[in-house]
Amino acid sequence: MDSNALAGLLEARRERIDPATVPGIQVAQNPGRRAAGLGLTQSHVDQMAGYDTNTYNRLVNGKISNPSFKLLRAYANALRLTEQEWAAMCRYARGDDPNNRLHHRSGKRVPGMWADAIDGIRHMAYITDQSYNLLAHNEPFADLFPAMGPPPNMMEWMLLSEAARHTLTGWKTVWAPYVLPQLRGARAILPDDETLARIEREVMADPECGPLYEERTTAQVHPDGQERPLLHPTLGPCWVQICAAEPLSSPNARVMIVMLYPGADPSQIRRPYLHAKS
Numbered sequence: 464m465d466s467n468a469l470a471g472l473l474e475a476r477r478e479r480i481d482p483a484t485v486p487g488i489q490v491a492q493n494p495g496r497r498a499a500g501l502g503l504t505q506s507h508v509d510q511m512a513g514y515d516t517n518t519y520n521r522l523v524n525g526k527i528s529n530p531s532f533k534l535l536r537a538y539a540n541a542l543r544l545t546e547q548e549w550a551a552m553c554r555y556a557r558g559d560d561p562n563n564r565l566h567h568r569s570g571k572r573v574p575g576m577w578a579d580a581i582d583g584i585r586h587m588a589y590i591t592d593q594s595y596n597l598l599a600h601n602e603p604f605a606d607l608f609p610a611m612g613p614p615p616n617m618m619e620w621m622l623l624s625e626a627a628r629h630t631l632t633g634w635k636t637v638w639a640p641y642v643l644p645q646l647r648g649a650r651a652i653l654p655d656d657e658t659l660a661r662i663e664r665e666v667m668a669d670p671e672c673g674p675l676y677e678e679r680t681t682a683q684v685h686p687d688g689q690e691r692p693l694l695h696p697t698l699g700p701c702w703v704q705i706c707a708a709e710p711l712s713s714p715n716a717r718v719m720i721v722m723l724y725p726g727a728d729p730s731q732i733r734r735p736y737l738h739a740k741s
Contacts, residue, residue: 464525464528464558465555466523469525469555473523473552476544477502480503482504485511488507512534513537518534522556546566546712546713550711569712570714571593572592573598573710573713574710577598578598581601581718587601587604587703587722587723588603588721589718591616591716594653594658595717596615597613597617603723604721607630618659618662619662622662622672623669629694635671637692639675643666643672645685646659646663686707686719687708689704690703690705698723699726702728702729703721707720708720
């Protein structure tokens with residue numbers, strides 16, 4: 464635990480919250496231990512988080528060893544932390560990254576600058592939110608869908624579209640067994656996501672996807688580093704290499720870069736791992 468950094472983060476945030484903006488908070492005549500300006504008292508923060516008085520004091524003074532994510536989340540919400548601050552809080556308090564995003568909408572939106580970044584990539588590239596809804600894409604990616612244009616949801620397209628079963632070469636043995644676990648993994652951490660729940664229901668009802676989903680043969684939760692065959696509408700048979708990343712400010716959103724190699728053998732396109740020189 465880095466209690467000094469944790470205290471600095473939380474106390475700075477406490478200092479900036481006016482009690483008058485918090486429903487249900489009574490501002491006493493004797494404010495007690497209040498941060499500079501109009502900040503909340505420590506008792507206010509305990510009340511907002513739903514914990515006993517002095518819990519916040521013990522937290523910022525390093526007297527709670529390995530605090531639970533539940534406790535940290537309660538205080539993070541009380542202090543209106545951002546996703547970046549939430550990640551810092553967990554690292555300072557537990558030496559660990561968050562077990563999930565802090566805000567419901569964080570995985571539903573991505574900073575607009577990412578659209579420009581995607582446009583500047585020469586390979587196929589696109590961004591999806593936590594529900595696999597397509598948020599942005601570049602022209603090379605649109606070229607994969609010359610008739611109807613890119614689908615609104617990539618998970619739904621990959622698993623349930625007849626077009627995908629033609630485009631994704633070896634769909635039943637090469638693609639679906641690795642895409643389905645991604646759906647299962649997303650459902651595990653986002654059980655309240657209505658879009659993912661709907662796709663899962665449709666997958667389970669599908670005569671081809673349903674049995675594959677029940678097999679649970681792999682535990683792949685992302686496609687980063689994978690190589691798979693693909694039938695491009697103009698380039699013909701290709702192999703693709705998939706790079707997957709997550710915008711740090713948008714947990715569970717995805718940036719996908721798909722590199723096309725027409726007619727190539729996978730062994731000819733592999734690159735060694737990158738590492739710093741010792």
